[in-house]
Amino acid sequence: MSQQTLNYKTIEPNQVKTWYEACKEEQFPSDGGLCVEFEGLQIAIFNFSRRKKWYATQNLCPHKKQMILSRGMLGSEGEEPKVACPFHKKTFSLESGANLNGHECALATYPIKVEEGVVYVGLG
Amino acid sequence: MKKVIVIGNGMVGYKFCEKLRAKAKADEVSLVVYGEEPIPAYDRVHLSEYFENxxxxxxxxxxxxxxxENDITLKTGQLVTNIDRESRAIETHTGEKESYDYLILATGSSAMVPPITGVDKKGVFVYRTIEDLEQIIDYAQHAKRGAVLGGGLLGLEAAKALLDLKLDAQVIEFAPRLMPRQLDDSGSNMLKSKIxxxxxxxxLNKNTKEIHGNGKLDRLEFSDGTSLETDMLVISCGIVSRDELAKTCGLETGPRGGFVVNDQLQTNDPSIYAIGEAANYNGMVYGLVAPxxxxxxxxxxxxxxxxxxxxSGADMSTKLKLIGVDVGSFGDALGQSEGSIPIAFEDKSAGVYKRINLSADKKxxxxxxxxxxxxxxSMLLQITQNGMAVPPNPEDLILGARGAGGGNSIADLPDSAQICSCENVTKSAIVSAxxxxxxxxxxxxxxxTKAGTGCGACSPMVGDIVSATLKSMGQSVRKTLCAHFDYTRQELYSLIKIKEVKSFNDLLNQYGRGDGCETCKPAVASLMASIWNEPILKQDTIQDTNDRFLANIQKGGSYSVVxxxxxxxxxxxxxxxxxxxxxKYDLYTKITGGQRIDLFGAKLNDLPKIWRELIDAGFESGHAYGKSLRTVKSCVGSTWCRYGLHDxxxxxxxIENRYKGLRSPHKLKGGVSGCRRECAEAQGKDFGLMATEIGYNLYVCGNGGANPQHAKLLAGDVDEKTAIKYLDRFLMFYIRTAEPLNRTSVWLNKLEGGIDYLREVVVNDCLGLGDELEKDMQALxxxxxxxxxxxxxxxxMKQKFRHFANSExxxxxxxxVPMREMKKPADWD
Structure with a gap:
């Protein structure tokens, strides 16, 4: 299982080699996420519409290694935007990927952009 | 002067020396002790401590x-091989001879090794002597896994030892429970989960058929066809008396071994006594040190x-700390006496089980x-052994005397009560923080404190303890929803209703701050559903995951359908x-506790297809995923049952059709029983009806689960129409006033005035709210x-039930993985 975790590494904007077309903006629920698959990786994309911001993280929750975070609930802790895993409500920062209420590994995060109604995720 | 020889220098042999010297000095009795092991007597009961030091x-x-110092001649490393009863002398393996006036056989026992094929392989050990332990420690250096055969006292000690040697340890027991002679099933279950x-x-229930391996063992085969791979095996299946000396000198032994002794503990030779595990008294060999x-x-x-x-015999009462768990067993522990009546108390959160057996006359x-x-x-043993009278409420013996009225509030919980079982946090740890x-x-x-950071089930109780503690310190406490709303749930209920707020973002913009969180979003979703009853998927991303996908998420990420x-x-x-x-959809099926059928293992993408077929056949959502009405359980009633009073x-x-889809602060369960035999267990539900000769008794605020509580009588002998009226009022009052995720029982425990006040509100309408509550319910x-x-x-909406947005x-x-004839999710870490 740890191998599965190792597949997910944060990509900084300057490390992007390929921008993958994920799906259309209109497919997204407001203040919610969807999961997409590229190169065998599962990426969770979040439409934080209250903040008019987009985020992308690994879909794998590090706690019990479940492919689930795209179905998580969005929210904020202070100024920090976060997602809560549906299984045990572990929360993670959408900015840094850090676990906010425990000692789980941080999520890998990915660059994201929306152009002409299409959402793209950047992979290395 | 008498001369006494003791054969055997174990715990009992040593104790004999100690007690004899306390009464007779060397000028009265001379004392010679032969021990087979090279070292003096040691404490075999605490053998596992050898692993530590x-x-x-x-x-x-x-x-x-x-x-x-006590004038005792101790000869260790000497095996006595023969007794010459005529000349009253013993002979050792070195040929040494010594005469006696009295001979004490304290030869003890050896480990019983069952005749299993392969038991002679390398890697199979017994657990009896320090020498055995040294061999186990040596061998364990090259082993990863170790099994113990036997789930009795010593077997469990041995398992702890293997654990201390950093092995993956398993205990194999032939019986269906641990310590089968001392514990009943519930006691064994409690011990098992702690261990x-x-x-x-x-x-459990494993009969070892064969020990496999080429030279050294690598696998155990059980008679049920299963097997266990292991690197070593420690046998601890019981004891056999060391009575081999009897054969050469004609002393009588029991059919299952041991020197047969009378009430004076004499063998059939009056100058030869046997004590401890070597003795067979009345057909019994006592394997405990106290007898x-x-x-x-x-x-x-x-x-x-x-x-x-x-x-005159000894009872097998015993109290010990087994791998850190206190275990006691006394008298007729299993209640095997004719007509005996058990009283049991079980607290799984604290890991406590107590059972006492009363005589048939309860005296x-x-x-x-x-x-x-x-x-x-100690107190219970005293009462048992001395035949003392038991108190009028015998349960007080294990529960303590309990005052009238109290018992269920947070304040009544003892400091040692375990609140968070994931992180093992006690009430006192929270109070002290x-x-x-x-x-x-x-x-x-x-x-x-880490309380509530595991599964989270205890979070509401942690909040209650914080509030109660602050209140006891004179601080005012307002239970606001979370950091995003400075309002209580009850206040938000009124705001949403009066201001007609219908979306989370509107409520947050008008009355809150920030972006919300996993606490306030589902709470507001539940409030809006309780007030407006609009389709919850209109705001799918504020719903808890089960509500969002209208199914219960299970381990592994599949869903169940009810x-x-x-x-x-x-x-x-x-x-x-x-x-x-x-x-068709390869689902695992199980009958639920609420008299329906749960279908597990559904893929997210299949949920709409599964439901299309169910709905076409006339089924409706069971709301098993929601904090809402689940089921109203029934017994078969007067239509079929010969005792039934009503249908x-x-x-x-x-009732179930009336309240189906009703969303509430927590789940709701009901029950209706057709007579006072109460087969529907209605008094264990949030609301329950029990038929009487002239109507129904209406009970409210019971529940099973983590803190079971019996429902309390709200109204007696009411007709069906009245029962429904009271139920409407009761449920709406609960929905309006409870804190988030509080079951009706918890809500009632906190309600000032308790059931009497609730009866005033619901039955006597003291607040004048009756009509309004009924009207609200009717609208829902x-x-x-x-x-x-x-x-x-x-x-x-169907499109929402997909795992990937960019693929089907x-x-x-x-x-x-397969399980029996169906499947189960693969285990997670």
Whole structure:
């Protein structure tokens, strides 16, 4: 299982080699996420519409290694935007990927952009 | 001067020396002891401590010098091989001879090794002597896994030893429970779960058929066809008396071994006594140290001239700390005496089980079992052994005397009560964080004590403890929802209703701050559903995951599906449809506690297809995923049952259909029983009806679950119409005033005035709210809709049930493994 975790590494904007077309903006629920698959990786994309911001993280929750975070609930802790895993409500920062209420590994995060109604995720 | 020879220098042999020397000095009795092992007697009961300090000296009953100081000749490393009864002399393996006036056989026992094929392989050990232990420690250096054969006292000690040697440890027991002679099933279960939590695996009902391996063992085969791979095996299946000396000198032994002794503990040769595990008294060999010490004392009395004391058997009462768990077993522990009546108390959160067995006339205590808390052991043993009278409420013996009225509030919980079972946090740890460390913020309490950070089930109770503690310190407490709303749930209920707020973002913009969180979003979603009863998927991303996908997420990420089966009544045709759907989508099926059928292992992408078929067959959503009405359980009632007073099934169907889809602060369960036999267990539900000769008794605020509580009588002998009126009022009052995730029982415990006040509100309408509550309920009932019907009839909504947004594929990481004839999700870490 740890191998599965190792597949997910944060990509900084300057490390992007390929921008993958994920799906259309209109497919997204407001203040919610969807999961997409590229190169065998599962990426969770979040439409934080209250903040008019987009985020992308690994879909794998590090706690019990479940492919689930795209179905998580969005929210904020202070100024920090976060997602809560549906299984045990572990929360993670959408900015840094850090676990906010425990000692789980941080999520890998990915660059994201929306152009002409299409959402793209950047992979290395 | 008499000369006494003791054969055997174990715990009982040593105790004999000690007791004899206390009564007779060297000028009266000379004492010679032969021990087979090279070292003096040591404490075999605490043998496992050898693993920690690896020092035999620390286990010695007494150092060698003690024997010298007390004029005892100790000859270790000497095996006595023959007794010449005519000339009263013994002979050792070296040919040494010594004569005696009295001979004491304290030869003890050896480990019983069952005749299993392969038991002679390398890697198989017994657990009896320090030498055995040294071999185990040596061998364990090259082993990863170790199993223990035998789930008795010593076997469990051995398993702890293997764990300390950093092995994966398993215990294999032939019987269906641990410590089968001392514990009943519930006691064993409690002990088992505590031991398993330490990382020792317990396999019960396993009959070991063969030990496999080429030279050294690598696998055990059981008679049920299963097997266990392991690197070593420690056998601890019981004991066999060391009575081999009997053969050459004609002493009588029992059919299962041991020197047969009389009440004076004499063998058939009056100058030869046997004590401890070597003795067979009345067909019994006592494998505990306490009866052995009693025997030693009896023989000392005989030899020093006090003929009055005789041995009259011993009971097997025992109290010990087993791998950190207190275990006690006394008297007739299993309640095998004719007509005995058990009283049991079980607290799984604290890991405590207590059982006492009363005589048929309830006047005497016969015995009992204690696991996890042995504080009462000595008192209970005294009452049992002395035949003392038991109190008028015998349960007080294990529960303590309880005052009238109290018992269920947070304040009544003892300091030692375990609140968070994931992180093992007690009430006192939480209280001390508040009182001693000055922490008043719930989130900080969670961070510093870790309470509620595991599965989260205890979070509401942690909040209650914080509030109660602050209140007791004179601080005012307002239970606001979370950091995003400075309002209580009850205040938000009024705001949403009066201001007609229908979306979370509107409420947050007008009355809150920030972006919300996983606490306030579902709470507001539940409030809006309780007030407006609009389709919850209109705001799908503020719903908890189960509500969002209208199904219960399970380990591994699949979902379970529960169609409504009102009151548990179902036609053969509908049963067939459930079977067909389960087969088609490869679902695991199980009957639930609420008299319906749960279908597990559904893929997210399949949920709309599954429900299309169920709805076409006439099923509706069962709302098993929501904090909402689950089921109204029924017994079969007067239509079929020869005792039934009223038609409980029809009434339960009416009630379930009335409140189906009703969303509430927590789940709601109901029950209707057709007579006072109460087969529907209605008094264990949030609301329950029990038929009486002239109507129904209405009970409210009971529940099972983590903190079971019986429902309380709200109104007696009411007709069906009145019962429904009261139920409408009761449920709406609860929905309006409860805190989030509080079951009705918790809500009632906090309600000032308790059930009497609730009766004033519901039955006597003291607040003048009756009509309004009924009207609100009527509006919710009128707005009922089957959420799944709406989902499958709406193409946009159907699209939400997909794992990937950019493909139609299922989640490839979903994994199932076969179990019996069905499947289960693969285990997670």
């Amino acid at each position: 690896q020092s035999a000296e620390k286990l010695y009953m007494a150092p060698r010098s003690w024997y010298e 398993e939590s330490l990382g020792i695996e317990i396999l 052995g010490y009693d025997m030693a004392e009896t023989v000392v009395d005989q030899l020093t001239g006090d003929q009055s004391k005789q041995f 005497k205590l016969l015995g009992g079992v204690l696991v996890g808390d042995c504080a009462d052991y 508040i009182k001693d460390d000055g922490i008043t913020d719930l989130k900080e309490i969670r961070t510093c 169609p409504r089966v009102p009151a548990g009544e179902i036609t053969p045709d509908k049963l067939i449809v459930i079977g067909q759907v389960a087969k 409980s099934v029809s009434f339960a169907i009416e 009932i009128a707005a009922y809709h089957c959420e799944w019907r709406e989902a499958v009839e709406n193409e946009d 594929a299922d989640d490839p990481t979903l994994q199932f």
